[in-house]
């Protein structure tokens with residue numbers, strides 16, 4: 502952590518700002534190029550079709566943004582965080598749906614006007630043209646994915662079912678790419694336009710394949726992760742110790758999480774995110790899971806010696822983002838896991854830990870946390886009780902200020918259930934803790 506603080510003090514650009522600048526520059530440059538190509542390709546057969554084309558071209562650009570947002574590029578992920586990138590992916594996704602629907606409606610309207618026919622007839626005629634049919638199919642898949650991603654439906658579906666449907670997006674992307682090449686002149690009007698468009702798609706798909714497939718496969722082949730031990734922490738929580746080869750080369754930081762598969766125990770397609778609950782030391786990794794459903798409850802039965810498939814490490818809940826010498830680490834329940842890992846880092850500075858649990862018996866990893874806080878000369882406040890059962894809310898601005906009077910001068914790391922995290926973030930806003938000092942991990946990706 503000390504090294505990171507020095508980097509910030511030397512006046513370097515904050516990592517998150519560097520990543521945002523890089524992203525915005527990339528977006529703006531490509532929007533400008535696409536606008537120029539669009540104007541250069543000339544108008545459509547009538548005004549409506551010109552506007553339809555405009556929306557179509559921008560839908561294509563949004564698709565490429567979607568690919569890059571979920572490519573899990575390590576440089577971006579460590580600076581922005583997968584949770585925030587996933588939220589952006591969600592917003593870009595819904596913008597994509599509206600853009601595609603507008604494009605499709607205007608295409609039908611445009612041709613209906615041109616041919617003086619009804620929209621229904623025009624739609625049927627267009628679906629008989631192969632290039633248009635590809636676009637219609639792509640739009641239908643995108644629409645289905647958007648519908649299952651609305652909060653009410655998403656909550657009712659099992660994660661794996663939802664995720665499986667979501668993967669159909671790649672089919673939609675393939676269909677729409679061919680549709681674009683066949684239907685619009687924007688990307689075929691000149692040698693430059695064609696080369697640019699192919700290069701952009703190859704880059705986006707290349708990034709996706711590298712981040713989602715090549716890097717995880719290579720890492721697992723290289724490190725050959727295995728379960729070294731399974732240790733129950735309480736009736737509801739268990740730690741899994743994972744070992745492997747050359748772990749010193751794995752770029753893992755305290756506060757990050759991995760996506761874990763236990764193929765001998767679960768279906769190969771079942772993958773769950775769990776934070777590293779110990780500071781990575783080059784010798785082994787540890788996760789600590791609270792029983793929430795099938796996978797987490799069953800982890801205590803994973804055989805020692807069995808293979809583990811690990812994707813990651815991911816996440817920006819790390820000391821890379823430290824801006825101040827002092828820090829407050831706030832954890833709720835099993836949200837203690839990344840906090841415990843952060844506490845194990847050298848040079849943590851002046852530390853205060855607020856650990857919220859129903860009762861002391863529920864406080865997972867409490868002994869380790871106590872020991873590390875004592876070793877760092879810090880303070881630990883164990884806040885027991887149920888929120889809403891009398892007394893001041895533990896994370897209201899008054900309580901936070903009473904517990905940590907100089908909180909505005911510190912970095913604040915928060916990890917816990919969504920309601921608690923929201924309460925803490927609101928308390929910090931009321932206390933005017935600068936946003937760049939606040940770092941949150943929500944244990945939820947979408």
Ligand SMILES: Cc1cc2nc3c(=O)[nH]c(=O)nc-3n(C[C@H](O)[C@H](O)[C@H](O)COP(=O)(O)OP(=O)(O)OC[C@H]3O[C@@H](n4cnc5c(N)ncnc54)[C@H](O)[C@@H]3O)c2cc1C
Pocket residue numbers: 660758772773774775776777778789790791792793794795796797798835838839943944945946
């Ligand atoms: C970044 C991150 C770090 C986490 N770290 C920890 C940790 O250190 N310790 C801990 O106990 N829990 C952690 N969790 C929560 C943990 O991932 C879920 O409790 C676990 O996946 C539940 O799986 P299950 O099969 O036991 O339960 P299920 O009943 O299948 O799922 C329970 C809940 O977990 C969600 N979930 C299931 N699978 C996934 C998935 N692959 N990706 C995202 N959400 C999923 C479901 O949508 C559901 O809301 C973390 C979550 C995230 C996003």
